Amino acid sequence: MKEPNVLTMKDIAKMLKVSVATVSRALKDSPNISREQREKIQKFAREHNYYPNVIAEQLRHTRSAPTKVIGVIVPEFVHYYFSSILSGIEREAYKQGYRILVAQSNEQYTREVEICESFFQNKVCGIIVSQAKDTKKYDHFLRMLDNGVPLVFYDRICAGINCNRVVVDDYMGTFNAVSYLIERGSKRVAYFGTDLDLEIGKNRFNGYKDALQKNSIPFDESLVKLCDTGQQAELVTPGVLAMRNRPDAIFAVNDDTAIGVLQTTKRMGFKVPDDVMICGFTNGFRATSCDPMLTTVEQRGVEVGKQAVEVLVDRLQGKHPINHVEKRIVKTRLVIRGTTR
């Protein structure tokens, strides 16, 4: 498959006196070789304008024609945000002449590993994936990279790999939403959020904290709750609204939680938005079903899916040096409805 006058990994390996596997790992930013060696090899590749030939690479690995099929891993289909991302992926893939093999991990690491293997057997040309909540190891992802199957992460990014990704602007989305609550008169904004281990949880929390600071409102630990489902909201909200110095606004990291907060708040006899303002994050169908309708951050799943395909196809067509990592951030937008004054 070698093309004339094109530098291959083999050439680089020969010149640097290392194994091809080492070169391959280095160019894929695999952490399982020493940092020095990785950087040395990447520097060399850059200087000699090494460009990947993924098709050829894949041929070497799979010994059969590369497919125009993209593997897509979704934590769960029955979820507004994920189904809109899937919709964006399918439309863009179709436009670019690709088909998609789809599987859901059901948030399980073991299932995710099996899916990767089966996608590889099905000779997918790349994988677009949102990591399962359950996933703490990422050897299965590295295996794909080592076998020349490019990955693009969306929504939940694998912390262990410096890899192509498309996410929404969680930080600014939250910063703007919380700033708006303050602008509308809130003096005490509560934050109902997720696990700070997840990058997405961290970014939203920082957006919240910075919005308070920028508006010189003191940060109050007691207003921050680990609560990211509607059911949890029904358990957590009563305690929060029973505080002597109760919040006059609650920001929740997703619509399901926000609606749980809204329903519980109303049940307790508080008026929304007069007594308590509420803001969510998603803008799914539920946001226009509740009463009053939900002010929320539009997460633009279709756009995220579309861009994930663009990033993968660029990679497949060798638009960038192989060690280039594309990180895209999709802007969110605040949709103002009845739960805010």
Next chain:
Amino acid sequence: MKEPNVLTMKDIAKMLKVSVATVSRALKDSPNISREQREKIQKFAREHNYYPNVIAEQLRHTRSAPTKVIGVIVPEFVHYYFSSILSGIEREAYKQGYRILVAQSNEQYTREVEICESFFQNKVCGIIVSQAKDTKKYDHFLRMLDNGVPLVFYDRICAGINCNRVVVDDYMGTFNAVSYLIERGSKRVAYFGTDLDLEIGKNRFNGYKDALQKNSIPFDESLVKLCDTGQQAELVTPGVLAMRNRPDAIFAVNDDTAIGVLQTTKRMGFKVPDDVMICGFTNGFRATSCDPMLTTVEQRGVEVGKQAVEVLVDRLQGKHPINHVEKRIVKTRLVIRGTTR
């Protein structure tokens, strides 16, 4: 690929002095041969216990190993019912060792045709499909059948082909829901439904009419509206509730419409359920988001998807004579919440 002592289409063709293509069409219930000939060939096949060997058949057609990939066509992913069906399909397919290629028709005939062709090129072993609203011709489906690619329809069935199908019990689901509204004191139940051309629309409407009749409530044309989206509901509801002899209950064929009715009814100052009872059909996330929460018919999408895969796999494994058509009906169940007394 011929196995010893197994009757092939070729054998049947020879014995009946017709072409193999004719036999193939007859055994696939293709309407484009004469009814007599079709029945004669099917009778012969039954009598001689002809069983299909789909794998071999597929090999003859595609000249390559059969894949364990099922093609799935969904009208649109961002839709609670369809995403739950897709979830059921994926889980069952995975359990049975199949992968799924997924595409959305966006309710367009042309797109549906392209998807079928691309699925065929991708050598899917079968196709599970819900017909696009836009589809009036079905030559693309017949082409698949004639090429040995079995089809299973779900939700929206192709009227033109006597084919494997899995649907929910629209008739009984509606009959029971409307009977319940009457049991709870309704004297006048309005019906907001879809196009009667669609089988699904016809069955639900008949369930409504029969429920009235069984409870000896006169049928009133003026209470039947063509209205199956939330936006339409906002336009149609005011007129209906302004009638001199207004309905005291409204049954809507899906939750989106029912929630549009609920929001408009409240906006007009009527109390739900005291002045007007409302019942939907889906039981998606929206049903528990509105206030009061929606009484609705649970549509069991995951079960529909699961059974669609079962039907296809039975067919692939030749569990039934090739001319056998499997028609499954999944029972619905009424979920009672706050929009009914």
